[in-house]
Amino acid sequence: MAGTSASALGATLHSGQAAAAAPPAANEQASGFYRYRVGEFQVTVVTDGVNTYPIPEGFVTNVPRNEVGAALAAAYLDGEKISVPYSPIVVNTGSRLVVFDTGTGEANFAASKGAGGQFHRNLQASGLKQADVDTVVISHFHGDHVNGLLTADGKPAFPNAEILVPRAEWAFWMDDGEMSRASKGRMEGLFRNNRRVFDALGRKVTPYEWDREVVPGITAVGTPGHSPGHTSYVIASGGAKVFVQSDVTNVPVLFARNPGWHLSFDQDPVMAEATRRRVYDMLSAERMKVQGFHYPFPALAHVEKSGNGYREIPVPWSPVV
Template sequence: MIRRTLSALAIAASLVPFSPAIGTAHAEAAPQHTQVPGYYRMALGNLEITALYDGYVDLDAKLLLGASKAEVQRLLASKFLAGDKVQTAVNAYLINAGGKLILVDAGAAKAFGPTLGFIGEQLRAAGYSPDKVDVVLLTHLHADHVAGVLDAAGQPLFPNAEIRVAQTEADFWLSEANAAKAPDGFKPFFEIARKSVAPYQAAGKFKPFTGEVDLGGIKAVASNGHTPGHTSYLVESAGQRLLILGDAVHSHAVQFARPEVAIEFDSDKKAAIAARKKLFAWAAKDKLLISGMHLPFPGVGHVRAEGKGFAWVPVEYSPLPGSK
């Protein structure tokens, strides 16, 4: 009897047209058209590091020099990247060292259009206020690293922070004589650098350094070539190390496999290539964590020696120790 009843119900159900509206009173869900906030938190020994996503630029593959177009396209295709332009992240890294906040690079503001300039927004989403940042360490003074020290009104976004950069870098980009003799296409880079740091200079908060600088576990590592005073930073805590490369690499698909490939923006291409090879070899040998301002966000991972070049091994998502 039970079997006959279930069979009858099954037959009846098959005769009722299916309608997704039956039994629902809510409206159809609309697409949100937004992404999650651009920050990723990780622990490094006793430090907490937050990767911040400033946005992206479309990098033209023709800017990569030292390999044929066919080779560049082959390497891009191996990472499922197609087309002449590749979406390229702009990252920064916030280090919480016992409550002292150190930001490595500040993004581009709107110097390169609307797809960039979100460091302040991402910082707040990550739970920090820009006025709590104590130090902004700059890898160099290109606009996509320094312009973000100002807000939309041209005022300091980090009013209580000192700005630190290599003296060689400051001497080059803040020189009016260098700006005057630069090609017309490069003059705006000098102007943006001067304009960005000017309010901090006026407040006595622009403090270039010479040689090594040690900020409580953060050491400057000279890696000039991309710019005259380009600097990477080694962060160390409780036996763990992170090497922040800066702009030692722009295209993960091409420059790990072929580190001898330069980019048009390198001021000294030979020195930039030498610096990249040295940093990659060091990171691979010592199994350092690395991060880069133009690696796919969050831009943190390892370098593995592979053939005559290297391979990029991004970190996997992981909750913070002790988080629930």
């Protein structure tokens, strides 16, 4: 009798549990933003998402594709695919709200099925409004940095902001002679895209120089090679500093650890390598934190010398700002 009663009870409990269906599995992540302080400044990292695609031949121009795949696999990543994150930042200085680079653009959200083009959605989720941004600083004119200057319907995404651009970058991409000499394919497409974006803004931009503050407390640093006017920044407040490296490297497991690898997107790969080594020697010597546009979110790390290259060490997540 005892055995029979136990079996009956178990069946009753089992059927009761089965009747309470589990909620459907979620198919979206939480909104992607993360905050930290640099002295009196507050930095909000706002992800634009990740682009994942099979490693193309020539992704690294001076290394065979299988060696690139092996480096990814050694980092416990898919050795057949490359995943490139996009991590724009917003700096609140107390008197200015400053966006640094703008991601791949709202139109890319639908095109990528939500994997990219997330910047404006996540910006809103973070409590920051596009209309409250008074300054947008662009590091260089590749699509994943400038396309977010426009809304999906081609309107200015930051209607009240002054758009600051590197003088050397503006001079190159707005030069009709340079455009006429552009090689077919990617370079030709970049010229067309930059004209599309900046013409939609009426070309209302303010060029800035290297080695000067773009806003008080934030200095532009020339880091050319990836593009002619490629720029990084030092954020400094209250004795604290962070180096915003833009695209000095692409994903760090490849290009920080192997600074001599030449990314196909680097316009002058020899200059880009020299810049990379100079910047990373400085970062490791000064123990300065680095904010990397293509580092894994939230994209804040230390770097140290390791063998013939460098090793990135993510800054631990903090539950408080």
